Amino acid sequence: xxxxxxxxxxxxxxxxxxxxxxxxxxxxxNRVTGLLGRNGEGKSCLMxxxxxxxxxxxxxxxxxxxxxxxxFKRPDLLxxxxxxxxxxxxxxxxxxxxDFGLAFADFEAAFPEFVGRNGAKVGQLSGGQRRLLExxxxxxxxxxxxxxxxxxxxxxxxxxxxxxxxxxxxxxxKGFIITDHYYQHIVELxxxxxxxREGQTHLCQSHADLEWFGYVSQLTQ
Amino acid sequence: MFKTIRSLYTFYLSxxxxxxxxxxxxxxxxxxxxxxxxxxxCWYKVLTMAIFFYAVNIRKRKEFVYYQNLGISKKLLWSVxxxxxxxxxxxxxxxxx
Numbered sequence: 612x613x614x615x616x617x618x619x620x621x622x623x624x625x626x627x628x629x630x631x632x633x634x635x636x637x638x639x640x641n642r643v644t645g646l647l648g649r650n651g652e653g654k655s656c657l658m659x660x661x662x663x664x665x666x667x668x669x670x671x672x673x674x675x676x677x678x679x680x681x682x683f684k685r686p687d688l689l690x691x692x693x694x695x696x697x698x699x700x701x702x703x704x705x706x707x708x709x710d711f712g713l714a715f716a717d718f719e720a721a722f723p724e725f726v727g728r729n730g731a732k733v734g735q736l737s738g739g740q741r742r743l744l745e746x747x748x749x750x751x752x753x754x755x756x757x758x759x760x761x762x763x764x765x766x767x768x769x770x771x772x773x774x775x776x777x778x779x780x781x782x783x784x785k786g787f788i789i790t791d792h793y794y795q796h797i798v799e800l801x802x803x804x805x806x807x808r809e810g811q812t813h814l815c816q817s818h819a820d821l822e823w824f825g826y827v828s829q830l831t832q
Numbered sequence: 833m834f835k836t837i838r839s840l841y842t843f844y845l846s847x848x849x850x851x852x853x854x855x856x857x858x859x860x861x862x863x864x865x866x867x868x869x870x871x872x873x874c875w876y877k878v879l880t881m882a883i884f885f886y887a888v889n890i891r892k893r894k895e896f897v898y899y900q901n902l903g904i905s906k907k908l909l910w911s912v913x914x915x916x917x918x919x920x921x922x923x924x925x926x927x928x929x
Contacts, residue, residue, distance in 0.1 A: 664900070683900040690901050697897040701846070710835055710902055752901065 614640045614675055614755040616689070616786060618661050622669040623653065630656055631667070632810040638756060638786040643778065645801030646790040647815075647826060652807045654790045655694060658758050661788070662691045674755065692749040692759045696741055700734030704744070707733060711748050718747055721773060743770050750777050750787075757781075758788045763796055775800060794827070839904055840912045847888060851917035854880045859924040877921055881914065 621634040630653040638644040648654045659665035661672050663681035672679055674688050682689040698707055708715045708729070715729045722743065733741060746762045763771045771793075778787060778800060791797055798804065798818060805812040806826055813820075821827045858873045896906050 662900075684903065684905055686901050686903045691897060693894070693897050695894050697894050697901075699842075699846075699895045699898060702842070710839065749901070 616756050617673045620669055620671050621667050623667045629810055634812050636805055638788050640786050641783050642802040643787045643800045645797035645804040647794055648807030654807055655760055658760055689756045690749050690752040690754040694760045698733050702733050704731055705729040713751050738765055742766055746774055750781055756786045761791050763791045763793045843909045844913045855921040855924045859928040863928040
């Protein structure tokens with residue numbers, strides 16, 4: 612079944628500083644929406660606004676045309692991977708997988724270094740392993756959409772490729788909104804790309820558009 | 833439902849001892865000072881819990897996303913935690929009577 616997430620008219624300001632102005636973004640089942648932008652452009656703020664955990668001056672977030680200002684109350688609609696580690700360190704892996712309704716055996720099959728570690732506490736994992744676990748939980752979660760904020764940061768290249776495979780495998784049943792500074796991965800995965808620049812989203816059709824907006828050249832300077 | 837209760841319990845348990853210690857000190861104060869200390873004890877409990885609430889909200893800020901991804905809001909987590917803490921407080925004060 613197809614689902615559609617739309618966010619439009621989003622305005623955010625901190626004091627007199629305008630962060631987001633009339634932002635529009637959409638995502639559908641079986642699509643990856645990439646969100647690019649320089650540091651401080653408001654990518655994470657935008658995700659938090661869509662999730663409902665950050666109040667915007669103006670916003671409209673809709674799932675299948677129905678307004679949902681507090682999507683965080685509906686994990687069946689939307690799950691969210693923040694930039695930071697969010698799984699409590701005191702929990703055992705088997706408990707975390709049980710909470711998310713996922714099979715640890717599937718995780719072991721995808722990442723053999725976790726074989727036999729279902730009794731380990733999350734806090735005992737290395738930074739990269741912990742991030743990998745969190746990305747896996749959100750990508751595989753039973754929701755219509757998932758937002759991933761920097762899923763490739765702090766993850767080794769071999770695992771990045773595996774994560775991309777998992778996202779592509781999950782795509783037929785859900786939509787993804789992804790942002791990361793490793794923009795090549797976003798360009799590769801994305802069915803549509805939005806560039807957030809000077810508070811507004813610009814739909815980019817090609818790599819040339821990213822150059823035209825100055826995103827790529829500024830990144831590589 | 834079971835998973836929600838288990839998550840609420842996990843969150844509550846991680847803050848149980850701080851709340852209990854405060855309630856035990858209230859119990860001791862009531863036992864030592866009697867009825868005239870009740871207003872002061874209540875204010876002491878409210879203020880310490882406010883500090884506790886503030887500190888946990890900062891310290892555990894990132895973990896709230898975990899519970900939100902399971903469909904458990906911050907409001908529900910705090911309602912259960914503070915509700916049970918209040919029950920402990922009332923029970924211990926009644927015992928000290």
